[in-house]
Amino acid sequence: MKRTQIKPNQVTFLQRIHVDGPLVLGLLVLMAVGLATLFSATGQDPDQLQRQFMRMSVALVVMMVMAQVPPLAYRRLSIYAFAIGICMLIAVLLFGDMGKGAQRWLDLKVIRFQPSEMMKLAVPMMVAWYISNFNLPPKTNQVFIAFVIVVVPTVLIAKQPDLGTSLLIASSGIFAIFLAGMSWRLIGFLTLLGGAFLPIMWFFLMKEYQKQRVITFMNPESDPLGAGYHIIQSKIAIGSGGLHGKGWLEGTQSQLEFLPERHTDFIFSVFSEEFGLIGVLGLLAIYLFIITRGLIIANRAQDAYSKLLAGSITLTFFVYVFVNMGMVSGLLPVVGVPLPLVSHGGTSMVTLMAGFGILMAISTQKRLLSR
Amino acid sequence: MRKRQTIRDHSAEANLFARRATVAILIVFVMLGIIVSNLYVLQVEQYEDFQTRSNGNRIKVLPIAPNRGLIYDRNGVLLAENRPVFSLELIPEQIDNLPITLGELTKLLPISDEEIENFFATLRGQRRFKPVALKTLLNEEEVARFSAQKHRFPGVSIEARLSRHYPFGSTLTHVLGYVAKINKTDLQKIVEAGQEANYAATYDIGKLGIEKFHEDLLHGTVGFQQVEVNNQGRIIRVLDVEPPQPGKDIVLNIDIELQLAAQRQLEGQRGSIVVTSPQTGGVLALYSSPSYDPNLFVHGISRTNYSALLNSQDRPLINRATQGQYPPASTVKPHLALLGLEQEIITANTTIVDHGRYRLPNVDHVWRDWKRWGHGKVNVTKAIEVSCDTFYYDLAYQLGIDRISEAMTEFGFGDYTGIDLYEESDANMPSRGWKRARFNQPWYIGDTIPVGIGQSFWTTTPIQLTHTVNTLINRGERYVPQIMRGFMSELGTIELEPLKSLRPIVVNEPKNWNIVLDAMYGVVNREDGTAKAAFKDTPYISAGKTGTAQLFSVGQNESYKEEDVAERLRDNAMYVGYAPYEAPEMSITVVLENAGGGSSNAAPIARNMMDFYFRNHSFAPQLSQSDKEVIRKHETHAD
Known part of the structure; x- marks a missing residue:
């Protein structure tokens, strides 16, 4: 349409391959830090390091592929992705594989698949699609329907049960609604409603092990060798790291295996122990850089759908960071949320990078398309 | 959307989004601020607390047991040593197939089902990298047999631990005692003494004898190893070692040769021999018969063995030398003579005529002399030499129980000598108050009257008797008998234990000592002396006193016939003596239970011991000039 206004020499190489320079730089730095931390957290296991490196490579390829897709295509795909996702979530509940006591996997013979991961993207896409159909800010009834779109998959995932993912998915949808300009009065009202809902959740919806986690979170010292052990050891690791940290590969809590789940959910404790508060501030700076860049991309996006989707993906990424750091340092109850791009594990990394691929698509393709 | 949204204000929407995005980034900052301030609290404000807890996780302090001090006799002969004992230990995580390994081991070594059962019981409660003992106390042949095959058994090894061994076995049981595994009672005492840390790695503790009495000296100070462990407790590396300080090696006054001689002398008899050095109170030999092998107790005595010892009629567990309570009988006549002389109830020249019977005015009871027809005219000296009972009946009567009781208590009768053994009884010096309290x-x-001949509720222990005889020999100076001579200092010299003197006995007339000691000389060396026969032709000059303690009251008109009396009711034979007379080096007490008369049974054993002592101590067999003078002097004195 307005493509002719852009001179060919203004299109950089990165733009041509649909990569946002600052964002990819932030992500690569974060991945490097992640690899170094993982190497320490696995007790210096080169095999694990290699496998994580492979996962990162795959995730980067996925990101690149996602970046090539025009945002308009995402917009058209939204409703289908969401509908398929919902069907698969139901299928998981009915036929899913058990893994660690929760039904999360759908065995499609060829690949084992976690539909909830797909929903991390499908839900914000769907909400953004729905809301962007109307003028912003959305009206109350539109907000209500948007909430229904969020709540259905959230409940389905929570029933698997996977509290962490359902929390992330709920946030991603809510962020889209929030960014769309949902009125503050409604926000206030819903917050109160949510507060009133908590006791109902406690008594009717939460499973025993989930309640136990919350109790442990409130007072980890009540059961120092049982459920409280994780969080106590994690706090010891973080606290004993002090300002400067014990040094890379020198964290005694992690190297001597006092810290449980140290290469997955509790990898931040390893990082804090070895690099101290100064290292943590550096890590937070990287995260903050990525988040800021994501919001800038969202803000520069031309259409409402792209803005809402980019903003939602970015803020959900922050929720990962906040919940993970909060839970390992004792601020939040332990729900299974990894530290993005640092924790061991492929599935969530691929999803995250796919999200960043969409961001890059929005970032690099808008000018080509809209100006 | 084209249908429904007629007008769409893109810039207003962009502004709205920008405002919301700004709010969002502010919220992000606020929430990161919460994270950071929480981390600040953890990592800066509470840093020291968490660092302490982190170190508490990873650093463990493992105690290292000190080696127990050795025990030597006065000539440096090793009496208690630490020997390695071997046990076969398995580290489960290093063994691929436990049942096969156990099967192979059973073929190689005699391993009982019980041992395998115990092994599995221990295994269940332990980490897989911690060694578990399968068989303990392997002998050297078994160790050799396994060592040759060791390569076939990865994860199986022979471990050595030091354990106490008493090379002289039963010879020294009542002196050394023994060590054995720390039990609940011991642990309680350790805790009360605030010594838990010091005993953290210690396996055995002194249970009896010197091992118990000098436990503090022998034990040493625990060492520590500071190690880094992982969450399983596996040791990753050693951070610091503070080596333990071994216990002090101690040297006893005991002369093992003399001790062995004592054992030989008492073989097959119940009784005890105590030999001391009167000048120091040092105990040269102390043997109680029968004895038992202390090594049985070190590794836990079997129930059968223990009940055999416990129920034996001969009561081998009792240390007769320090716990055996016997009427002192005539052995205390010198002490009483001294009291009589001091109280001026008698003089050296006071004589009585003994017809073999003693009566009190207006009392029907008759007290007999051991010699039926009496000794005739006796003075105090002769009364000791011939052990005239009548003289002492009368002396006791005239002294009265109060004076006797008070003076004999001053000598140490009825009280602990303070020897370095906890196994000591105080025996009994009777008094009015005692009888009132005891029998009302x-x-x-x-x-x-019978107190005059060391009977009538009066009991003493052999060590106590020796102690009082030493007081006579030393003319009132009193030293606590001591088994320990000293301990080895770090320089390798002997740090001598200081002499422990007690309040001396002060006499009004020092010549009285001479009268009494001369009478004891007479017992051995003069014609009528009760020990004259036993000490015939000794190459040294000794002095002494015999005693025959009645355990069985003979009816008033009966005569005592040994063969009629049950063996356990027969008289105890006693002898106290010392030599050389003029410069006493050693004093001896011999007590033989139910052996009969002192002069015929105890005195010969005392003589054998003295012979042995002086032969071993290269005492010049030829009498020196001074010795001859001594003899001459005494012969003139005796007239």
């Missing part, structure tokens, strides 16, 4: 009866005059 008044003291009768008839009770006093």
Whole structure:
């Protein structure tokens, strides 16, 4: 349409391959830090390091592929992705594989698949699609329907049960609604409603092990060798790291295996122990850089759908960071949320990078398309 | 959307989004601020607390047991040593197939089902990298047999631990005692003494004898190893080692040769021999018969063995030398003579005529002399030499129980000598108060008379008797008998234990000592002396006193016939003596239970011991000039 206004020499190489320079730089730095931390957290296991490196490579390829897709295509795909996702979530509940006591996997013979991961993207896409159909800010009834779109998959995932993912998915949808300009009065009202809902959740919806986690979170010292052990050891690791940290590969809590789940959910404790508060501030700076860049991309996006989707993906990424750091340092109850791009594990990394691929698509393709 | 949204204000929407995005980034900052301030609290404000807890996780302090001090005799002969004992230990995580390994081991070594059962019981409660003992106390042949095959058994090894061994076995049991595994009672005492840390790695503790009495000296100070462990407790590396300080090696006054001689002398008899050095109180030999092998107790005595010892009629567990309570009988006549002389009830020239019977005015009871027809005219000296009872009946009567009791208590009768053994009894010096308290009866005059011959509720222990005889020899100076001579200092010299003197006995007339000691000389060396026969032709000059303690009351008109009396009711034979007379080096007490008369049974054993002592101590067999003078002097004195 307005493509002719852009001179060919203004299109950089990165733009041509649909990569946002600052964002990819932030992500690569974060991945490097992640690899170094993982190497320490696995007790210096080169095999694990290699496998994580492979996962990162795959995730980067996925990101690149996602970046090539025009945002308009995402917009058209939204409703289908969401509908398929919902069907698969139901299928998981009915036929899913058990893994660690929760039904999360759908065995499609060829690949084992976690539909909830797909929903991390499908839900914000769907909400953004729905809301962007109307003028912003959305009206109350539109907000209500948007909430229904969020709540259905959230409940389905929570029933698997996977509290962490359902929390992330709920946030991603809510962020889209929030960014769309949902009125503050409604926000206030819903917050109160949510507060009133908590006791109902406690008594009717939460499973025993989930309640136990919350109790442990409130007072980890009540059961120092049982459920409280994780969080106590994690706090010891973080606290004993002090300002400067014990040094890379020198964290005694992690190297001597006092810290449980140290290469997955509790990898931040390893990082804090070895690099101290100064290292943590550096890590937070990287995260903050990525988040800021994501919001800038969202803000520069031309259409409402792209803005809402980019903003939602970015803020959900922050929720990962906040919940993970909060839970390992004792601020939040332990729900299974990894530290993005640092924790061991492929599935969530691929999803995250796919999200960043969409961001890059929005970032690099808008000018080509809209100006 | 084209249908429904007629007008769409893109810039207003962009502004709205920008405002919301700004709010969002502010919220992000606020929430990161919460994270950071929480981390600040953890990592800066509470840093020291968490660092302490982190170190508490990873650093463990493992105690290292000190080696127990050795025990030597006065000539440096090793009496208690630490020997390695071997046990076969398995580290489960290093063994691929436990049942096969156990099967192979059973073929190689005699391993009982019980041992395998115990092994599995221990295994269940332990980490897989911690060694578990399968068989303990392997002998050297078994160790060799396994060592040759060791390569076939990865994860199986022979471990050595030091354990106490008493090379002289039963010879020294009542002196050394023994060590054995720390039990609940011991642990309680350790805790009360605030010594838990010091005993953290210690396996055995002194249970009896010197091992118990000098436990503090022998034990040493625990060492520590500071190690880094992982969450399983596996040791990753050693951070710091503070080596333990071994216990002090101690040297006893005991002369093992003399001790062995004592054992030989008492073989097959119940009784005890105590040999001391009167000048120091040092105990040269102390043997109680029968004895038992202390090594049985070190590794836990079997129930059968223990009940055999416990139930034996001969009561081998009792240390007769320090716990055996016997009427002192005539051995205390010198002490009483001294008291009589001091109280001026008798003089050296006071004589009585002994017809073999003693009566009190207006009392029907007759007290017999051991010699039926009596000794005739006796003075104090002769009364000791021939052990005239009548003289002492009368002396006791005249002294009265109060004076006797007070003076004999001063000598140390009825009280602990303070020897370095916890196994000591105080025996009994009777008094009016004692009888009132014990029997709720008044003291009768008839009770006093036999006190004159060391009977009538009066009991003593062999060590106590020796102690009082030493007081006579030292003319009132008193030293606590001590088994320990000293301990080895770090420089390798002997740090001598200081002499422990007690309040001396002060006499009004020092010549009285001479009278009494001369009478003891007479017992051995003069014609009528009760030990004259036993000590015939000794190459040294000794002095002494015999004693025959009645355990069985003979009826008033009966005569005592040994063969009629049950063996356990027969008289105890006693002898106290010392030599050389002029410069005493050693004093001896011999007590033989139910052996009969002192002069015929105990005195010969005392003589054998003295012979042995002086032969071993290269005492010049030829009498020196001074010795001859001594003899001459005494012969003139005796007239």
